[in-house]
Amino acid sequence: MKFLASMNKVVLLFFLFISLSIGAQEITVLDADSNEPIMNVAVFNTDKSTTAISDFDGKCDLSLFDKNERITFKHLGYEIYKTTTGQILKRNRKVYLIANSQQLDEVVMSISKWEQQKKDIPQKIISIDAKSIAFTNPQTSADLLQNSGKVFVQKSQLGGGSPMIRGFSTNRLLLSVDGVRMNNAIFRGGNIQNIISIDPYTIKNTEVVFGPGSVIYGSDAIGGVINFFTKKAEFSTTDSLAVMGNANYRYSTANSENTGHFDINLGLKKWAFLTSVTYNDFGDLKMGKHGPDSYLRKNYVQTINGEDVLVPNANDRLQVPTGYNQINVLQKIAFKPNTDWNLNWSNYYSETSDYSRYDRLIRPNGSGDGLRSAEWYYGPQKWFMSNLQFSKNGKGRFYDGLKITTAYQHFEESRVDRGFQNVTRYTTLEKVDALSSNIDFENKRIGDLQLYYGTEYVYNKVHSFGHQKNIETNEIAETASRYPDGSTWQTLAGYLNTEYKAKPNLSLLSGIRYSHVWVNAEFDTNFYQFPFDNADLSTGALTGSIGLSWFPKANLQITANTSTGFRAPNIDDVGKIFDSEPGSVVVPNPDLEPEYAYNVELGVQKNIKDKVMLKGTTFYTYLVDALVRRDFEFNGMTEIEYNGELSNVQAIQNAAKAYVYGFEFGIDATINENISLVSNLTLTQGIEEEEDGTDSPGRHVAPTFGDVHVIWKNQRLKTDLFLNYNGEVSFNDLAVSEQSKDYIYAADANGNPYAPSWYTLNFRSQYVVSNALKTSVSLENITNQRYRSYSSGIVAPGINLILALEYQF
Structure with a gap:
C-alpha cells in the first residue's frame, strides 16, 4: 500500500510538472506604449512551418516551438520583433511590440x-x-x-x-x-x-x-x-538637468520657401520647460506647365504714380501676389509635484504678414476686359492662446481621473479691398476674445462599464470696426463694421459618455449632451437702417450617439454608429455684413435656429494573414434647418448700396435641408520587410433641398479623391513614390454659388465652368545620417501638371523640389 501511495504521488507530480511546463509556454503580447494586449499577432519560426496567433487578450501558446528556436512576432501595425522562446520565458513571459510610424493610432483621445x-x-x-x-x-x-x-x-x-x-x-x-x-x-x-x-x-x-x-x-x-x-514639456528621469531639442530647415522651389525651426526642452524632476520658434517665408507660387490656359496669370494690377494700371505678367505661371511670411512661438511650463498631479501652462502665438486673397484679385470686371479689384488682402492673422491645465490621476470619490482646462484666446483678422481705379480703400478689423473652461472626469469603477462625463463653458466677445480711406487725400472716415461691435456668444453644456465591454470582442459606446447657447448683438443704425435693434437668441440642443465595435473573428472588425450633431447660429450667421460675391451683399438676420444633423455609418476592417489590411466605411448624414445663404429682403428691398455698388441682398437663413452620403476605402499591405503599399479612396455625394422643393449640389462636397503609395524602407532610408488623384466635377455637379465663379474654373465644351480631374506623381525620401541628423528630399508634381483643386482660388504648385534638414540634440 505504501508503495502504491508513493507511486500515486510520483504520477501526480509528473502530471503537475507537465501541466506547469505547458502553461509556462503561454505568453502575453503587449503594446510597448500603452501596455495593452495586442490581438492577431502572428508568431512563426524561420521556415514558417509552425505558426501561432495571439488571442483577444494578447495570449499566445509557444509550446509548438523549441526553447532555443528563433521565432518572429509580426503585426501590421507594429515593428517586427525576433527572439527565442527561452528568452521570453526569462522576461516574465511578456513580449512588447513597438507601433510603427504608419499605425501609431492604437490609443486615441478624441x-x-x-x-x-x-x-x-x-x-x-x-x-x-x-x-x-x-x-x-x-x-x-x-x-x-x-x-x-x-x-x-x-x-x-x-x-x-x-x-x-x-x-x-x-x-x-x-x-x-x-x-x-x-x-x-x-x-x-x-x-x-x-x-x-x-x-x-x-x-x-x-x-x-x-x-x-x-x-x-x-x-x-x-x-x-x-x-x-502639441508636444509636451518633458521631465528629467534623473536628478540632473536634461537638455534636448531640435533644429530644422526647409526649402522648396515652387514658392522659394525658407522655413527655420528651433525648439529646446529643459527638464528637471518636477519642472519642465519647452520653447519653440518657427519662421516661414513664402514667395509667390509658381503653377505647373501642363493644363488649362485659363489658369495662367497673364496680367495683374500695379499702382504707378498713383494710378492703377494693368501690366503684363513676365512669367504668366507665377501667381502674383501670393507670398507672405509667418512666425509661430510656443512656450510650455510643466510642474509635477507628485505622481498624481500635473500642472501644464501653455502659451501659443502666431502671426502672419498681410497676404493676398488671390481668388478676388483674378476676378474680371463687368465688361470682362480688366480686373475688378486693385487690392484685396487680409491683414495680419493673429492668434494667441494661454491654456492652463490641471490633471489628477488616482481614485477620487466620483472619478478615477480629473482634468480641468481653462483657456483664454485672442483672435485678430482684417480685410482690405479697393476696386480698380477707385480711390477708396475699405478696411474692416475684427477681434475676438474667447474664454473657456472644461472639467472632464473619467470613472472606471462600475465593473465593465466605464464613464466619462464633464461640463463646458465658453464665452466669446466680438470687437468689429470699419473705415474707409481716400488714397489720394489720405482722408479717413468711419464705415459700417463687418459684425455688431461688442456682440457676445456663449454656451454652457454637460455631457455623459459611456463605454461598456459587453464581451472581450464586443464594445458598446453611447453618449448624451445638452448644450445651451446665448447670442446677443446690438446693431448700429448709423450706416444701415435695420428693421431691428438687436439679436437676442437663447436656444438649446440635445445630442446623442450610440455605436458598437465587434470582432466576430480576431481578424475581422465591424463597427456601426449613429449620432446627432448640431450647430447653433453664431455672430457671423446673425449679424454679418459683407460682399459674398460680385454684386451681392449679405445682411444680418436675427431670426435663426440651430441646424441639426443625423448620421449613420458602418465600417469594416479585414486583416488578411497579417499582410493586408482592408478598410471600408459608408455613411449617410441628413441635415435639417440648414443655415445657408439665400436671397433676402432688407426693409422690403431686394437691392441695397454696399461700398458704392448696388448689390443683391442675401442673408443666412434656415432655408434648406441637405443630405450627404459616401464611401471611404483604404488598404495597407506589407509586401515584405522593406516594401509596403498604402492606398485611400473617398467618394462623396451631397444635395441641398430648398424650401420650394428644388435641389442643388452641396457646396462643400469634395470630388472623388484618392492616393496610392509605394513605400520602401530600411534602417536608414525611407522612400515613398505616390500618386494623388482628384476626379472631375462637371458643371451640373457644381453648387450654384460655384457656377458663378467661372474665373477660377476651366471651361467645358459648352463654355460652362467645371473642375477638371487631375493627378500628380510625387516622390519623397528621408535619410538618417546619424542619430542626430536627418535629411529629406522630395519632388512633388514630377510631371509638372497645372491644376486647381475643386473650389480653390489658387492654382496648385508645379514641379516642386523640397530639401530639409533636421538636427536633434
Whole structure:
C-alpha cells in the first residue's frame, strides 16, 4: 500500500510538472506604449512551418516551438520583433511590440478626451503622429491634413487651407488644440484659414474624427472634429538637468520657401520647460506647365504714380501676389509635484504678414476686359492662446481621473479691398476674445462599464470696426463694421459618455449632451437702417450617439454608429455684413435656429494573414434647418448700396435641408520587410433641398479623391513614390454659388465652368545620417501638371523640389 501511495504521488507530480511546463509556454503580447494586449499577432519560426496567433487578450501558446528556436512576432501595425522562446520565458513571459510610424493610432483621445483603445471606437478616426508629419514635411497644418490622403483641403490663397470632411467644411467642422476649441463666434460658412496658425513642427499627434462629435465637443462638430495635440514639456528621469531639442530647415522651389525651426526642452524632476520658434517665408507660387490656359496669370494690377494700371505678367505661371511670411512661438511650463498631479501652462502665438486673397484679385470686371479689384488682402492673422491645465490621476470619490482646462484666446483678422481705379480703400478689423473652461472626469469603477462625463463653458466677445480711406487725400472716415461691435456668444453644456465591454470582442459606446447657447448683438443704425435693434437668441440642443465595435473573428472588425450633431447660429450667421460675391451683399438676420444633423455609418476592417489590411466605411448624414445663404429682403428691398455698388441682398437663413452620403476605402499591405503599399479612396455625394422643393449640389462636397503609395524602407532610408488623384466635377455637379465663379474654373465644351480631374506623381525620401541628423528630399508634381483643386482660388504648385534638414540634440 505504501508503495502504491508513493507511486500515486510520483504520477501526480509528473502530471503537475507537465501541466506547469505547458502553461509556462503561454505568453502575453503587449503594446510597448500603452501596455495593452495586442490581438492577431502572428508568431512563426524561420521556415514558417509552425505558426501561432495571439488571442483577444494578447495570449499566445509557444509550446509548438523549441526553447532555443528563433521565432518572429509580426503585426501590421507594429515593428517586427525576433527572439527565442527561452528568452521570453526569462522576461516574465511578456513580449512588447513597438507601433510603427504608419499605425501609431492604437490609443486615441478624441472620442472621450481620455485614452481609449482605437479598436473599441465605433466611429472612423485617423491618427497622424509626429514621425509621419516629419516624413511628409508639410508647409502648413492644412497640408498636414491633405497629406493624409483622407481629408480634402480647399485653398483660396497660399496663406490658407480649409478642410472638407464628408461634405462639410468651415464652421461645420470643429478645430481643437490641446483640448481647447478653436472655433469662435465669427467662424464663417465661407472658407477659413485659422488652421494655418497651428505650427506643424510643434504637433505630437493629430486625430481626425469623421462624422458628428457634438456629444463631446458641442456646437459646430457636424462633419467631424480635428484635434491637434502639441508636444509636451518633458521631465528629467534623473536628478540632473536634461537638455534636448531640435533644429530644422526647409526649402522648396515652387514658392522659394525658407522655413527655420528651433525648439529646446529643459527638464528637471518636477519642472519642465519647452520653447519653440518657427519662421516661414513664402514667395509667390509658381503653377505647373501642363493644363488649362485659363489658369495662367497673364496680367495683374500695379499702382504707378498713383494710378492703377494693368501690366503684363513676365512669367504668366507665377501667381502674383501670393507670398507672405509667418512666425509661430510656443512656450510650455510643466510642474509635477507628485505622481498624481500635473500642472501644464501653455502659451501659443502666431502671426502672419498681410497676404493676398488671390481668388478676388483674378476676378474680371463687368465688361470682362480688366480686373475688378486693385487690392484685396487680409491683414495680419493673429492668434494667441494661454491654456492652463490641471490633471489628477488616482481614485477620487466620483472619478478615477480629473482634468480641468481653462483657456483664454485672442483672435485678430482684417480685410482690405479697393476696386480698380477707385480711390477708396475699405478696411474692416475684427477681434475676438474667447474664454473657456472644461472639467472632464473619467470613472472606471462600475465593473465593465466605464464613464466619462464633464461640463463646458465658453464665452466669446466680438470687437468689429470699419473705415474707409481716400488714397489720394489720405482722408479717413468711419464705415459700417463687418459684425455688431461688442456682440457676445456663449454656451454652457454637460455631457455623459459611456463605454461598456459587453464581451472581450464586443464594445458598446453611447453618449448624451445638452448644450445651451446665448447670442446677443446690438446693431448700429448709423450706416444701415435695420428693421431691428438687436439679436437676442437663447436656444438649446440635445445630442446623442450610440455605436458598437465587434470582432466576430480576431481578424475581422465591424463597427456601426449613429449620432446627432448640431450647430447653433453664431455672430457671423446673425449679424454679418459683407460682399459674398460680385454684386451681392449679405445682411444680418436675427431670426435663426440651430441646424441639426443625423448620421449613420458602418465600417469594416479585414486583416488578411497579417499582410493586408482592408478598410471600408459608408455613411449617410441628413441635415435639417440648414443655415445657408439665400436671397433676402432688407426693409422690403431686394437691392441695397454696399461700398458704392448696388448689390443683391442675401442673408443666412434656415432655408434648406441637405443630405450627404459616401464611401471611404483604404488598404495597407506589407509586401515584405522593406516594401509596403498604402492606398485611400473617398467618394462623396451631397444635395441641398430648398424650401420650394428644388435641389442643388452641396457646396462643400469634395470630388472623388484618392492616393496610392509605394513605400520602401530600411534602417536608414525611407522612400515613398505616390500618386494623388482628384476626379472631375462637371458643371451640373457644381453648387450654384460655384457656377458663378467661372474665373477660377476651366471651361467645358459648352463654355460652362467645371473642375477638371487631375493627378500628380510625387516622390519623397528621408535619410538618417546619424542619430542626430536627418535629411529629406522630395519632388512633388514630377510631371509638372497645372491644376486647381475643386473650389480653390489658387492654382496648385508645379514641379516642386523640397530639401530639409533636421538636427536633434
